[in-house]
Amino acid sequence: MTPGFLAVDSGGSGLRVVLGTAGGDGDDPRVLGRRASREAVRTGTRGIDPGHLLGQLLPMAESLRKETGVVRIGTVVVGAAGLATLGDALRAELPGALARDLGVRTVALVADAVTAYVGALGPRTGAVVAAGTGLIATGTDLERWYRADGWGHLLGDCGGGAWIGRAGLEAALRAHDGRPGGSAALLARAEERFGPVAGLPGRIYPRTDRPAVLASFAPDVAACAAGDPVAADVLRAAARHMADSAAAVCPRGGEPLVAVTGGLLKLGDALVVPLEEELAKRLPHARRTAAEGDPLHGSVRIASDLATGSFTLPGDEKMLWVTADPDG
Amino acid sequence: MTPGFLAVDSGGSGLRVVLGTAGGDGDDPRVLGRRASREAVRTGTRGIDPGHLLGQLLPMAESLRKETGVVRIGTVVVGAAGLATLGDALRAELPGALARDLGVRTVALVADAVTAYVGALGPRTGAVVAAGTGLIATGTDLERWYRADGWGHLLGDCGGGAWIGRAGLEAALRAHDGRPGGSAALLARAEERFGPVAGLPGRIYPRTDRPAVLASFAPDVAACAAGDPVAADVLRAAARHMADSAAAVCPRGGEPLVAVTGGLLKLGDALVVPLEEELAKRLPHARRTAAEGDPLHGSVRIASDLATGSFTLPGDEKMLWVTADPDG
Missing domain, CATH: 3.30.420.430 (Nucleotidyltransferase; domain 5)
Structure with missing residues (x-):
């Protein structure tokens, strides 16, 4: 057998x-x-x-x-x-x-x-961005492996769920303070989810799963993006970071494949539309494909x-x- | 007596x-x-x-x-x-x-x-930015108090020591990965201070004093600023954030005073020169003064x-x- x-x-x-x-x-x-x-x-x-x-x-x-x-x-x-x-x-x-x-x-x-790479593309050349709470890009030319980001929520994971949620909460607090770059829509969402903002530091800093708590606000950022330019800018910047990481690991020559995998795609068009644009801009030679698994x-x-x-x-x-x- | x-x-x-x-x-x-x-x-x-x-x-x-x-x-x-x-x-x-x-x-x-406000300005109208590891701005028109930022290293403290150090380390890792926005000078500094970057997450995430560890890299960012445009941009952005917070709490009318206090001033001209420019731009009606104490x-x-x-x-x-x- x-x-x-x-x-x-x-x-x-x-x-x-x-x-x-x-x-x-x-x-x-x-x-x-x-x-x-x-x-x-x-x-x-x-x-x-x-x-x-x-x-x-x-x-x-x-x-x-x-x-x-x-x-x-x-x-x-x-x-x-x-x-x-x-x-x-x-x-x-x-x-x-x-x-x-x-x-x-x-x-x-x-x-x-x-x-994640092999699940998405199998043994073919290209780049895969795995985006959930964190974010890491992996690429190969079938001779060696390349990686970009994946440094965690304080040092990178730029464009991942915690990154988006954190940027959204910062924009909420800017609105609260009257600083530039604030979003009243995100402030209202943050208060719905976490209560009065004065209590927000106490709700986040003592926890051991801070990245997950930050990432829990990412769907609110996506929900605001249609009507709120600050939220839309956060997602556009996230898409740019994801494309930066994909481009850093993607083989320069040939016709590599590029796929995005992970829970962050659940944010929907608010992220996916700018992401497709940024990937097309940064990797014109790569063929965009859906992750196989x-x-x-x-x-x-x-x-x-x-x-x-x-x-x-x-x-x-x-x-x-x-x-x-x-x-x- | x-x-x-x-x-x-x-x-x-x-x-x-x-x-x-x-x-x-x-x-x-x-x-x-x-x-x-x-x-x-x-x-x-x-x-x-x-x-x-x-x-x-x-x-x-x-x-x-x-x-x-x-x-x-x-x-x-x-x-x-x-x-x-x-x-x-x-x-x-x-x-x-x-x-x-x-x-x-x-x-x-x-x-x-x-x-910090009263130590810097006494009982006079104005705005004081207290900048160390964190950052908070306080203002008064002698009728009530206003505050901006001071939300901690994950939600704000924009422009403070942890913010500058974190941005500098992110730029170091961008250079390591080959992503845009990287700085080879900051990468070399980061490896001098923390060892090979592969070990950086392990040096930072398990600690309970993460903001202080991040802020410990701020002097390296300042030291690189003269020759490195990425490091100079980090400090320029920090100066802008500080001026944003000062402007959010400073009385609009009259001739308020504005002062900056705290350990971050030790970074020297690399921070102080752009900070003076940003404060003059954002608060032309305020008189800049040194903190009294x-x-x-x-x-x-x-x-x-x-x-x-x-x-x-x-x-x-x-x-x-x-x-x-x-x-x-």
Whole structure:
């Protein structure tokens, strides 16, 4: 029987796992079973905690094997948020543990920006902007990977949800103070959502999920954009930042693809219309395309290609790290 | 003997206390003794902790009385950071406690933005920008108080130290990524100060004093401004924000004064030259003047004027709250 694969997407909202088998001869991989947990893998002093990840993944793998009848799992791909900077312990321990406990031969540890890329475009050249609360752009010419932004809400993530929400709240407070650049419409929205503005600092600074709180105001900015020039300017600036990041990672030559993926697209036309304009302006040589799938889909794609030996994407110590058990 | 006063400045770096006596007939107040602690008054679930403030202030008052021979303290003025939003417990408990333990008749609780104002301009109409890590502008027409900004590093404090440092680091990372708006000079400075930029998020996000860490990069931005147009633009934008806030609180008519106070002036000409230009542009009717003194000086001034009955500034429940013991 064909060996199966496990494809994993590990992020802030938990773990999602697929057990599948590779499609041969260019066929799509077959998804045989799915599991999900709502418990995000912990990050400790050693970075992402391998024990906590395995403690969730191994029982899921066991029950998926029983459910699907797939006896052997040859390949595991883990796409994880924070892998580039917080993945050392994972890289050190996961391959050995998976070989020992599941008999896995090939393990790939992949930054979530790369699973987002592959989920959106597959193994083709181009640029993908992943935009949710944060924002990161990933590109490849199939020789190496490029990234732009993804620095978090204080240092960048320019144009992402927290960035838009923060700019909207600043405009609300400018209106409150009588400073230039204010928006009475955003001020009214901010008071609806958070109460009197005098209490706003107390509602935001003590929280540990400040970026998410800021991002929760982004839909209000989008809702105001049709009638409010300040809100429209915030979204236009966000679109410009997104196009800047896409352009920084997109191959200069050829006919690369460009896609945008992530929850921020839910803001609708208020963002999407200026975004299409800015992308067309900054990347006239690139072909705009819709994302094929999400990061879990990217993880499945990488696993299937590794299993069939048709994997062509460039490796990268931090962003796409593949290891094959020499004793396997 | 003339009753004395205590003037207090309570902020992030601790408590500073002066015992003095009021000058009669327009004479300056006499400062007889000083104390300082390096322990910032705690903020708890009830806001600024009155017990923690009194636990430091009462022993200082006792030893100052012994040292100076001033037997009676009639007036206490406490200028405190965060008073407007976090001062409820202080307003509820401090006057009674000071009446009981020190026989004090008159207590004023004053926002640090107002002690900064009075320290800079005294009881005259105008606008004062207090700029350090954060930024707040305070103005008065002697009928009421006006404030602009002071919303903290995520919502505003536009043009303050954290704002300048954050903008400088963003420009450094833009250069690193190859996005527009980057500065190679700021990138080199950022790596000198914080190490390789890949580690920058890990150096900033886990800290509880993020605004101070961001502000620590502001001197680097100033140092680059002479040769680097991106750094110069950051400081020009900061100057514009400062002038915006000053203009929002400055009386429109008459000949108001305008002053800038706080640690940010240490950045020197790179900030001060564009700041003078922006203030002249935004407030042509206001007379620019140097700040007479610091917030503790403002607290002394308010205490002395209250003690002599020559206090003329407008009261404000949140910003300048004076209470006189009716049984005193």
